[in-house]
Amino acid sequence: xxxxNQTTMRRxxxxxxxxxxxxxxxxxxxxxxxxxxxxxxxxxxxxxASIPAIIGVGVTFIxxxxxxxxxxxxxxxxxxxxxANIYAYTLLPFRVMIPIGILVGLLCGxxxxxxVAKFNVPEFIGTLATMSIFRALTYIIAIRDDNGVIMSQPMxxxxxxxxxxxxxxxxxxxxxxxxxxxxxxxxLKYTRYGTNLYSVGAxxxxxxxxxxxxAKTRIIAYVITGFTVAVGAVFTTARLQSATTAVGxxxxxxxxxxxxxxxVALSGGSGDVIGTLIGALFMATLENGxxxxxxxxxxxxxxxxxxxxxxxxxxxxxxxxxxxKAREEGAKEGLE
Amino acid sequence: MKNFNWSKYSKPIILVVFVIVLSIxxxxxxxxxxxxxxxxxxxxxxxIMVSGSIFVFLIGGIDLSIATLxxxxxxxxxxxxxxxxxxxxxxxxxxxxxxxxxxLAGAIHGxxxxxxxxxxxxxxxxxxxxxxxxxxxxxxxxxxxCTVPAFTAIGAFKILGFPxxxxxxxxxxxxxxxxxxxxxxxxxxxxxxxxxxASEISGINVKLASIICYVLSGLxxxxxxxxxxxxxxxxxxxxxxxxxxxxxxxxxxxxVSLLGGEGTVPxxxxxxxxxxxxxNGLNLMSVPSTHAGxxxxxxxxxxxxxxxxxxADQSRKKVKKIKKASA
Numbered sequence: 001x002x003x004x005n006q007t008t009m010r011r012x013x014x015x016x017x018x019x020x021x022x023x024x025x026x027x028x029x030x031x032x033x034x035x036x037x038x039x040x041x042x043x044x045x046x047x048x049a050s051i052p053a054i055i056g057v058g059v060t061f062i063x064x065x066x067x068x069x070x071x072x073x074x075x076x077x078x079x080x081x082x083x084a085n086i087y088a089y090t091l092l093p094f095r096v097m098i099p100i101g102i103l104v105g106l107l108c109g110x111x112x113x114x115x116v117a118k119f120n121v122p123e124f125i126g127t128l129a130t131m132s133i134f135r136a137l138t139y140i141i142a143i144r145d146d147n148g149v150i151m152s153q154p155m156x157x158x159x160x161x162x163x164x165x166x167x168x169x170x171x172x173x174x175x176x177x178x179x180x181x182x183x184x185x186x187x188l189k190y191t192r193y194g195t196n197l198y199s200v201g202a203x204x205x206x207x208x209x210x211x212x213x214x215a216k217t218r219i220i221a222y223v224i225t226g227f228t229v230a231v232g233a234v235f236t237t238a239r240l241q242s243a244t245t246a247v248g249x250x251x252x253x254x255x256x257x258x259x260x261x262x263x264v265a266l267s268g269g270s271g272d273v274i275g276t277l278i279g280a281l282f283m284a285t286l287e288n289g290x291x292x293x294x295x296x297x298x299x300x301x302x303x304x305x306x307x308x309x310x311x312x313x314x315x316x317x318x319x320x321x322x323x324x325k326a327r328e329e330g331a332k333e334g335l336e
Numbered sequence: 337m338k339n340f341n342w343s344k345y346s347k348p349i350i351l352v353v354f355v356i357v358l359s360i361x362x363x364x365x366x367x368x369x370x371x372x373x374x375x376x377x378x379x380x381x382x383x384i385m386v387s388g389s390i391f392v393f394l395i396g397g398i399d400l401s402i403a404t405l406x407x408x409x410x411x412x413x414x415x416x417x418x419x420x421x422x423x424x425x426x427x428x429x430x431x432x433x434x435x436x437x438x439x440l441a442g443a444i445h446g447x448x449x450x451x452x453x454x455x456x457x458x459x460x461x462x463x464x465x466x467x468x469x470x471x472x473x474x475x476x477x478x479x480x481x482c483t484v485p486a487f488t489a490i491g492a493f494k495i496l497g498f499p500x501x502x503x504x505x506x507x508x509x510x511x512x513x514x515x516x517x518x519x520x521x522x523x524x525x526x527x528x529x530x531x532x533x534a535s536e537i538s539g540i541n542v543k544l545a546s547i548i549c550y551v552l553s554g555l556x557x558x559x560x561x562x563x564x565x566x567x568x569x570x571x572x573x574x575x576x577x578x579x580x581x582x583x584x585x586x587x588x589x590x591x592v593s594l595l596g597g598e599g600t601v602p603x604x605x606x607x608x609x610x611x612x613x614x615x616n617g618l619n620l621m622s623v624p625s626t627h628a629g630x631x632x633x634x635x636x637x638x639x640x641x642x643x644x645x646x647x648a649d650q651s652r653k654k655v656k657k658i659k660k661a662s663a
Binding site for chain 1: 398448452453454455457458459461462463464465466468469470472473477581584588593594595624626627628629630631632633634636637640641644645648
């Protein structure tokens with residue numbers, strides 16, 4: 001038997017974890033109408049997974065360079081609110097608003113990238129700061145009623161509503177996810193930029209010495225994340241038919257958790273977009289399944305946290321074992 | 337003035353400038369005695385928490401569960417006090433229970449992080465959700481209040497005009513300064529943060545040292561929760577929300593590197609004072625709390641970018657000197 005590649009093994013393990021979770025919830029929460037395991041609900045899970053997966057593509061790029069982005073949730077709210085505001089004032093058609101939203105996302109990403117790569121602010125702190133800056137800006141630009149209370153901005157536009165739906169159960173957001181994930185995977189594996197990302201993540205010094213423009217590579221990764229966040233925001237506002245200041249609160253950890261569950265190492269230099277997609281599906285299944293257990297929300301938080309810790313522990317021990325095995329085999333080969 | 341060392345005095349200068357600006361902008365409101373104790377309270381809570389969390393930052397870890405652990409311990413102290421009949425003894429037992437919860441939570445963090453070599457960021461992110469859930473379970477998702485005099489005294493009692501939490505902060509900060517500066521363990525903490533592999537090889541029990549750091553962080557977080565609950569006379573799953581960012585920001589402004597190995601307690605306390613003043617100033621300028629994030633975020637970026645630039649400057653100067661010497 002040919003020895004299996006470690007990456008393939010890791011992929012099989014994450015798919016296995018996803019399947020185990022599905023089986024677990026099917027047993028605990030039941031199958032059939034209104035329960036966990038039925039076609040409608042599973043499509044709903046995929047739909048829930050699509051926005052973390054779309055944004056996860058950009059976040060994966062950043063994590064591969066050993067960076068992180070904590071501002072995605074706030075950025076999503078800012079993009080949505082900007083679009084809703086422009087819509088409220090101008091009533092422009094949505095084909096004009098979407099490019100504007102994308103532009104805002106790109107700009108936010110660029111700001112993150114410059115702070116991190118040009119001013120050498122550690123990624124964690126820099127994006128933690130922009131997380132509160134983007135959120136505050138969302139509140140500042142939000143339209144208020146006469147009493148100063150923030151209104152949720154309606155975006156009732158027939159064309160926009162169309163975007164929130166799909167062809168039957170095959171939602172457009174799922175199609176967008178498939179397109180972006182596939183494109184992301186191709187960029188990562190078959191372009192020079194993708195290779196550069198891995199080199200930067202493995203060693204910034206080595207990358208610089210071999211002629212890679214490290215700052216530019218990192219900034220582009222943040223700009224790409226800005227783009228994916230904007231796409232996520234467009235679909236979120238389309239689905240909600242409105243923009244609120246509460247969009248994306250605590251969201252920023254979802255794409256990161258998806259990436260980590262999917263085998264992207266936070267230390268950088270490894271992982272890919274398909275892994276993040278599987279991770280996003282895992283997290284969405286967990287979220288949905290726990291909700292379908294119909295228990296107190298308080299326990300839902302506890303169970304969610306416990307399962308994430310369990311998965312991360314499993315992943316760490318698995319990886320340590322694989323590394324040891326590889327080392328032993330290497331030693332054996334060396335002896336022969 | 338060519339040799340004036342800006343980096344050495346930058347912190348006190350920033351503080352003085354800040355106080356002057358605030359006194360000019362809001363002379364009546366800012367310079368009143370009432371406001372002074374408001375600032376002190378706010379500083380005390382952040383100061384208490386950062387004095388313990390600094391240990392975690394120094395070994396290159398992070399704690400994202402500060403806010404919800406703070407909520408959970410606040411809920412524990414109030415619930416236990418209530419369960420035991422609201423007597424002064426019950427308050428003491430409640431406080432001890434909350435501290436035990438904090439220490440235990442920290443120990444669990446530390447054990448999981450060091451045993452399985454998982455990034456602290458992930459573990460504390462997941463446990464944040466767990467503590468939030470537990471706080472909700474204990475309170476049935478309601479606000480529980482506690483107006484027992486023995487309990488409210490923790491936050492409100494004044495000695496020589498200063499509220500009790502300020503004394504707690506001073507004592508805890510001094511303790512943690514002493515541990516970090518004067519004990520062998522303190523040296524270990526800096527060593528582990530600087531280079532874990534080298535520390536391991538030179539015979540430091542890295543695992544134990546790290547676990548203790550997380551325990552200390554959990555303890556001070558619980559203390560912060562107790563003080564907050566006592567000051568507001570209530571506890572809920574929302575107690576202390578926003579404090580994770582405030583504590584991390586205070587540490588970072590104070591020159592603590594989140595990469596580990598760098599930072600001091602006086603620096604972190606300076607950060608806490610600045611955060612307290614900032615919160616207070618924004619409040620007095622009637623900036624809504626939802627907009628305050630803009631200012632706080634900009635402060636972090638500028639402070640850290642400034643620091644990073646100075647570091648780069650210093651290393652450049654060093655390289656120049658070496659080149660000159662070799663030439």
